Amino acid sequence: MRFFSRKIIKPEDMNAHGTLFGGSVLSWIDEEAAIYTTCQLGKGNIVTKYMTEINFVSSAGLGDIIEIGMETVEFGRTSITVRCEVRHKFSKETIIKIDKIVFVHLNETGEPVPHGITEPQNS
Template identity: 80%
Template sequence: MRFFSRKLIKPEDLNAHGTLFGGSVLAWIDEEAAIYVICQLGKSNIATKFMSEIDFVSSAKLGDIIEIGMETVHFGTTSITVKCEVRHKFTKQSIIRIDKIVFVHLDENGRPTPHGVSEPANE
């Protein structure tokens, strides 16, 4: 798993309990996964199709730095599947794990179309 981005937990990222709001981190994951997939495919016309169970393992608090990691799991004809882990930068404690996020490559009409990629890009 490669960790590409980091986030500083700020007051606007917190929930009513003073810990990291799940909606904020899920938005960050979706954006990071999309960027990762675009880099893997070399094509930007993609859409998130599916996310498997989201495992909230622990949380983060104000001032913590988290990092978001991605790994390619599978290339389909029109899809690519990645997995994700969000962890605390310094302790490496896992915060969230998602085993399967599926993206689909789309044509100009929004229909699935082959992407022509069969192995991960070397970044």
């Protein structure tokens, strides 16, 4: 698992209980996963197709620094599946785990098309 992005938890990222709002972190995960997938495929025009269970393990508070990690699970003919973990930067305590996020590569008309990639890239 490689950790690419870091975020500092700000007041607008908090929920009514004073902890990290799940919707904020899920938005960051979706964006990071799309960037990671685009870099893996070397091309854009992808859509999120599916996410497995989102496991909220712990939370974060105001001023905490978190990092978002991604790892390639597998390549399909038109898809790529990645795994995600969000954790506290310094303690390494897991905040969220998602075992599978599936993206599909599309052509200009929105049809799934082969991406031609079979091995993870270092980007």
